[in-house]
Amino acid sequence: MHPLILLAVAIVGEVTATISLKISDGFTKLFPSVVVIVGYGVAFTALARLLKQGFPVGVAYAIWAAVGVAAVAVIGALFLHEPFNLTMGLGLTMVIGGVLLLELGRTH
Incomplete structure (x- = not known):
């Protein structure tokens, strides 16, 4: 399987599990708890x-x-009514910038 597809599947799985962890309410709700594990x-x-x-x-x-951190933060803000402000956005931008620098360093 193409590496970027595997990476995307890993990210979607992790983000889905993490959001479900919040929704599971401490593993007291069955369906979200199963989604966490899967x-x-x-x-x-x-x-x-x-x-x-x-x-x-x-x-x-x-x-x-x-990407997981950014996606969970945005989903949390949009759908779980968690806080998100300019400082948090700047932090996410810096994290993504750091990843881009890692990738650029790998290709040189």
């Missing part, structure tokens, strides 16, 4: 397959984590 299973399986293909672990983890 989502993290999908995420780590896709990430493991990506790394097995030779994708650099530092870059894979940086992209996976940065």
Whole structure:
């Protein structure tokens, strides 16, 4: 499978699991709790397959984590009514910028 597809699957699995973790209310709700387990299973399986293909672990983890953090923050703000302000947006921008620099450094 193409590396970017595996990375996207890992990110979607992780974001889905993390949002479901919040919705599970401390694992007291069955369906979101099952989604947590399945989502993290999908995420780590896709990430493991990506790394097995030779994708650099530092870059894979940086992209996976940065996109996951950004997506969870935005979803939390939009759908879970969690706070999001300019300072938080700047922090996310810096994290994404750091990932881009890692990727640029890998190609040189």
